[in-house]
Amino acid sequence: MQYLDNVFFLILLIAGFGLFGKSLLKIYRNIRLGREINRSDRKSERWETMARVAMGQSRMTARPVAGVLHLFVYVGFVIINIELIEIIVDGIFGTHRFLSTIFGHTFYNFFTATLEVLALLVIVGVVLFFIRRNFYGVKRLTMKELFGWPKNDANWILIIEFALMVAFFTMNSSDFILQQRGVLAAHGSFPISEMTLVPFLEIFSFDSIFLEVIERGAWWFHFVGILFFMNYLYYSKHLHIILAFPSTWYANLDLYGKFNNLESVTKEIKLMMDPNADPYAAPVEGAEEAPSKFGAEDVFDLNQVQLLNAYSCTECGRCTSVCPANITGKKLSPRAILMKTRDRLEEVGRNIDKNGKFEDDGKKLLNDYITKEELWACTTCNACTQACPILLDPLSIIFEMRRFLVMEQSAAPQELNLMMTNVENNAAPWQYNQADRLNWAKD
Ligand code: SF4
Numbered sequence: 001m002q003y004l005d006n007v008f009f010l011i012l013l014i015a016g017f018g019l020f021g022k023s024l025l026k027i028y029r030n031i032r033l034g035r036e037i038n039r040s041d042r043k044s045e046r047w048e049t050m051a052r053v054a055m056g057q058s059r060m061t062a063r064p065v066a067g068v069l070h071l072f073v074y075v076g077f078v079i080i081n082i083e084l085i086e087i088i089v090d091g092i093f094g095t096h097r098f099l100s101t102i103f104g105h106t107f108y109n110f111f112t113a114t115l116e117v118l119a120l121l122v123i124v125g126v127v128l129f130f131i132r133r134n135f136y137g138v139k140r141l142t143m144k145e146l147f148g149w150p151k152n153d154a155n156w157i158l159i160i161e162f163a164l165m166v167a168f169f170t171m172n173s174s175d176f177i178l179q180q181r182g183v184l185a186a187h188g189s190f191p192i193s194e195m196t197l198v199p200f201l202e203i204f205s206f207d208s209i210f211l212e213v214i215e216r217g218a219w220w221f222h223f224v225g226i227l228f229f230m231n232y233l234y235y236s237k238h239l240h241i242i243l244a245f246p247s248t249w250y251a252n253l254d255l256y257g258k259f260n261n262l263e264s265v266t267k268e269i270k271l272m273m274d275p276n277a278d279p280y281a282a283p284v285e286g287a288e289e290a291p292s293k294f295g296a297e298d299v300f301d302l303n304q305v306q307l308l309n310a311y312s313c314t315e316c317g318r319c320t321s322v323c324p325a326n327i328t329g330k331k332l333s334p335r336a337i338l339m340k341t342r343d344r345l346e347e348v349g350r351n352i353d354k355n356g357k358f359e360d361d362g363k364k365l366l367n368d369y370i371t372k373e374e375l376w377a378c379t380t381c382n383a384c385t386q387a388c389p390i391l392l393d394p395l396s397i398i399f400e401m402r403r404f405l406v407m408e409q410s411a412a413p414q415e416l417n418l419m420m421t422n423v424e425n426n427a428a429p430w431q432y433n434q435a436d437r438l439n440w441a442k443d
Pocket residue numbers: 319322323324325326332333334377378379380381382383384385395
């Protein structure tokens with residue numbers, strides 16, 4: 001029977017991790033549909049940024065209450081899952097609390113007691129987050145782009161985390177009583193369980209066999225729950241617990257909002273302005289080729305970091321809450337820009353899964369997901385990128401899509417077209433010649 005348990009455990013473990021690996025490969029494939037971008041420079045700065053922002057949560061503290069609660073859930077949940085190592089070894093070899101043999105009695109007691117305190121903090125965090133999200137009316141958490149799946153997803157994650165922690169305490173409490181009765185060897189210290197669930201379970205005076213069923217049930221629930229949670233991530237905004245790390249590593253270390261002038265366009269302008277330039281001169285070695293398309297019309301035209309950003313967005317809405325366009329009632333929401341980019345990318349991914357390669361589906365990110373109205377509502381103020389806790393850059397997607405509208409479709413708003421014509425004709429944004437600029441001061 002024990003042998004069957006172990007085999008069943010192993011099959012579940014391999015299936016769970018196998019499915020998870022398959023999902024990660026799909027995400028990787030989808031991100032690679034984007035244009036390549038070289039962000040391998042300044043490596044030490046990148047490691048430092050990742051450690052500070054993703055691991056250290058440095059930007060979360062801008063909103064202290066949410067920041068502290070998030071820290072409870074993040075640190076607690078990550079550390080508690082170290083216990084997964086113990087669960088895996090116990091599950092495969094049929095041992096009981098394997099880490100106690102490695103850590104020794106005293107340190108194992110300290111370890112299990114610490115996990116209990118962290119688990120309690122996770123419960124406090126998820127309960128307060130649930131109340132805040134559903135009953136407190138925080139504007140950025142109740143906006144219309146979160147209606148439907150995004151809202152349910154956020155709630156499901158909190159419910160799953162809560163259930164996993166309750167299973168953890170149930171397992172510890174029944175284990176503790178069995179240890180007290182001498183049915184199981186005494187390993188670990190469980191201060192929170194002793195104060196909460198242990199007295200509750202003792203009210204019922206369950207016999208040891210029934211308590212073993214409870215302990216094993218909670219243990220299996222905890223294990224299967226972790227596998228489920230891991231595989232659920234693929235469909236959830238909670239992918240950020242993994243992708244926040246590469247997103248911060250590959251973040252733009254230069255000024256956000258700085259326009260990346262295309263070398264090929266700069267060259268054209270210089271040729272126009274230099275009467276002695278030879279338009280037929282051989283290209284300089286290593287010079288950037290003119291791209292086949294300017295800007296972005298679909299996800300294929302965005303770069304890989306922008307697509308990684310779309311998968312990493314936590315949908316927290318900090319960006320949208322500071323966006324002046326959104327605050328003044330415009331249709332634009334920087335959070336929605338990333339959410340729509342991810343939706344389109346996933347649609348393209350499903351198309352590839354079905355057909356083996358991408359078959360034109362007659363849709364594009366531009367117009368079918370993100371409208372011109374949203375794009376032109378952006379003031380390029382940069383507030384969204386400053387507010388993002390994991391250094392995502394929705395503004396760069398807006399830039400690229402605008403670039404497509406201007407350079408490929410000449411579809412800028414009338415005011416901009418007028419200004420660009422003036423620059424072209426007068427080398428100034430106004431409707432008169434540069435030489436007349438100071439006429440206003442003559443008298
Ligand atoms: S840069 Fe654009 S999208 Fe970002 S906050 Fe400013 S107006 Fe909003």
